[in-house]
Amino acid sequence: MPDGGFDADALVIDRDTDRVPIADRAELVALAATETASIYRGIDTRIQHSGNGYRVQVPAMGTGFGAGDGPALMMALVLMPLWVAYIIRYFGIMTFFAPIGPLSLITDDVPRVLYSSTGVVIGLANVFIPFAVLPIYNSMNAIDTEYIDASRMLGAGYFRTIANVVIPLSLPGVVAAGLIVFILSAGSYLAPSLLGGPQQTMIANQIAIAQLEAGNSQLAAALSTIYTVLLILGLLLFNTVLDLQEVFAKI
Numbered sequence: 001m002p003d004g005g006f007d008a009d010a011l012v013i014d015r016d017t018d019r020v021p022i023a024d025r026a027e028l029v030a031l032a033a034t035e036t037a038s039i040y041r042g043i044d045t046r047i048q049h050s051g052n053g054y055r056v057q058v059p060a061m062g063t064g065f066g067a068g069d070g071p072a073l074m075m076a077l078v079l080m081p082l083w084v085a086y087i088i089r090y091f092g093i094m095t096f097f098a099p100i101g102p103l104s105l106i107t108d109d110v111p112r113v114l115y116s117s118t119g120v121v122i123g124l125a126n127v128f129i130p131f132a133v134l135p136i137y138n139s140m141n142a143i144d145t146e147y148i149d150a151s152r153m154l155g156a157g158y159f160r161t162i163a164n165v166v167i168p169l170s171l172p173g174v175v176a177a178g179l180i181v182f183i184l185s186a187g188s189y190l191a192p193s194l195l196g197g198p199q200q201t202m203i204a205n206q207i208a209i210a211q212l213e214a215g216n217s218q219l220a221a222a223l224s225t226i227y228t229v230l231l232i233l234g235l236l237l238f239n240t241v242l243d244l245q246e247v248f249a250k251i
Helices: 025-060 070-083 086-096 117-141 145-153 158-186 190-195 203-213 217-241 244-249
Strands: none
Touching: 070 117, 086 117, 086 190, 117 158, 117 190, 145 158, 158 217, 158 244, 190 203, 203 217, 217 244
């Protein structure tokens, strides 16, 4: 039985009944927890990316808050990591936070980041931040500067203009960024495999264990179907609150 995984023997397909007998209810709880953890880490990563997107874009806006080469430089810094493969960036994070890594040269008390949920979230945020910044940047770049000028002329300060003008007009980009990052991060395989421990496995890891280690393709297919259905139901539910077609049309 793999650490943090499931018992392959307890989940073998019964050829006579075509069903999956479960010998221990704890196995179902573990699979449900994995499904929940995948969604939780996707949401956590999405929230971090939305905040990071605003921190990158607000200073870079040339819409009444400054101009020059700042926006182009910041966008280049955001896009440059896309030239590096995911797995190399994950290994870079592992090296940085290692007990004898570069961080240990700065401080003797290296935080315990590797093989934890914190490490997984940091890895996901590092990899998927460009996918959050680009929709937010596009949405904010489409804001008419006359709205910002009018706000400043009416006496609104920097932060009040951002809160009452910039954020409401850029919400379509935030929603699109959140959806894109959530879908990508909830199904991540490499981040929990390299940066997480036995308790940080996500649904993609359980599917791989079922197929590659247990040789149970039926269970792997069932987990894949469950994950896909939950994802589609979540998108449909989200679409009832915000019209996704209208959201993506505005970015």
